Amino acid sequence: MxxxxxxxxxxxxxxxxxxxxxxxxxxxxxxxxxxxxxxxxxxxxxxxxxxxxxxxxxxxxxxxxxxxxxxxxxxxxxxxxxxxxxxxxxxxxxxxxxxxxxxxxxxxxxxxxxxxxxxxxxxxxxxxxxxxxxxxxxxxxxxxxxxxxxxxxxxxxxxxxxxxxxxxxxxxxxxxxxVPVFPAAIDTEIDLAHVSNGGVAIKCSDEHFGTVDNLLVSGRGVDMGDGWETTRSRVTGHEDWVIVKLGAKGVIDRIVVDTAFFRGNFPDKVRVEGSDATSDEAVLDNGDWTVLVPDAKAAADFEHEFKISHDKPVSYVKLTMVPDGGIKRLRVYGRRVL
CATH class of the missing domain: 2.60.120.260 (Galactose-binding domain-like)
Incomplete structure (x- = not known):
């Protein structure tokens, strides 16, 4: 029962x-x-x-x-x-x-x-x-x-x-x-943020027009409605963000931020940070982040790929939009560590 x-x-x-x-x-x-x-x-x-x-x-x-x-x-x-x-x-x-x-x-x-x-x-x-x-x-x-x-x-x-x-x-x-089925070879590159591999968005600043769980699914979607989009900010210095718990701790090789279908409402810039925190509570409390992708100018309807040189494993990533806007998908490609 x-x-x-x-x-x-x-x-x-x-x-x-x-x-x-x-x-x-x-x-x-x-x-x-x-x-x-x-x-x-x-x-x-x-x-x-x-x-x-x-x-x-x-x-x-x-x-x-x-x-x-x-x-x-x-x-x-x-x-x-x-x-x-x-x-x-x-x-x-x-x-x-x-x-x-x-x-x-x-x-x-x-x-x-x-x-x-x-x-x-x-x-x-x-x-x-x-x-x-x-x-x-x-x-x-x-x-x-x-x-x-x-x-x-x-x-x-x-x-x-x-x-x-x-x-x-x-x-x-x-x-x-x-319950993911990871490749037998631990050094195989996989999308550690994908929902099928256990990735989940645990907190965000805003999801007025589109929810953050859309970031972690397959494909590039069908329109603006199946991405993450926030309200327009009128405050100087405003930033919108989402924290994603990776499906497995890993060393990140490259990160893809896709603005597919966001043509007049994509963010001005994007930033990605990583943390090796051991729990949701820890990552939300201490804010101990390492920059993986410094502020980068974003473009409309485009897959932005960033090579990552940070060689320490991370278990969480934080994607920030400056100041606001919409993003379709986030890919965090890396190799698991035990």
Whole structure:
């Protein structure tokens, strides 16, 4: 039996979203592989990165359009379900969010979440572990659940969301720690900041237009919306920043700061620093940083690559925008140290 606690948004943002990754999100590569039904709205909408929207004037052949997963009425089975492949190799699961925004009167009355590790796609014989016991859902609401610390040791690569007996859910987020598969040769260069290798953005100054977790995913994105963008500053000397915990401590060879799609709102300059702190608390408290990339003029819609001469290992990096703006991706290529 799983043990979870219900938490509010402020606690979730401070203690979950800032420390863990949504390991099933579409932008990380999570995908729906099977479902019981999606008559009114597709199950894949559950994994969309942007918040749900509503257009009451929009209808499809089957009925009102919803930005979420919605099944038909009168399900003869106990529950509708969807199976999702985790976007990383596997992950330890810490918390989840069930969002029924705009589903009011047609929301899922209750849900549960199960997880499994399988070398192949789940079958009828697959053994599932309960992550979230059956719990009631509120209409048009975001609900946040935190697992007990003692239950987060196992890792999984498939998740099954059930709703009892049918209805609609806008978004499903499942936060955890990726379990990376590093190259056997320790001196192989890898992106130590990439979320699949365990990188996570633990704190930032601002993320008004785009969230910092976008910095650490694959590819160069599709538009300005899937990067990190801050508000415009009017204060002399202002700087925006983000601190990233690397997936493994390492010696950095090169750093890439990509401003793809940011053409009139890229930062004037960028700076990157490193720290060998041993904990999040230590790096946030002491501010002991070594400059890896001194203030460098930035350009629009461009991959800036910087060779790094610092030969000491670091476990955290701090990316600073002077004074503000938008960045699409941050790559920190280096070699692990044990």
């Amino acid at each position: 799983s043990s979870v606690s219900v938490v509010d948004l402020s606690y979730f943002d401070a203690h979950v979203r800032s420390k863990y990754s949504d390991v099933i999100g579409a932008k990380l590569g999570g995908k729906v592989i099977s479902f019981s039904d999606e008559f009114f709205a597709e199950a894949s909408n559950l994994l969309t990165a942007r918040p749900p929207i509503r257009d009451k004037t929009r209808f499809t052949y089957n009925g009102a359009w919803y930005d979420g997963w919605e099944t038909r009425r009168h399900n003869p089975e106990p529950a509708d379900w969807v199976i999702i492949k985790v976007g990383v190799t596997s992950a330890r699961l810490v918390a989840c969010e069930i969002d029924t925004t705009f589903f009011d009167g047609n929301q899922a009355p209750a849900v549960s979440v199960e997880a499994a590790y399988s070398e192949t796609e789940p079958e009828a014989s697959t053994e599932w572990t309960t992550v979230l016991e059956r719990t009631d859902c509120r209409p048009s609401a975001r609900q946040f659940f935190l697992r007990a610390a003692g239950e987060t040791k196992d890792f999984y690569n498939y998740v099954r969301l059930k709703m009892y007996p049918d209805g609609g859910i806008s978004r499903f987020r499942l936060y955890g720690t990726p």
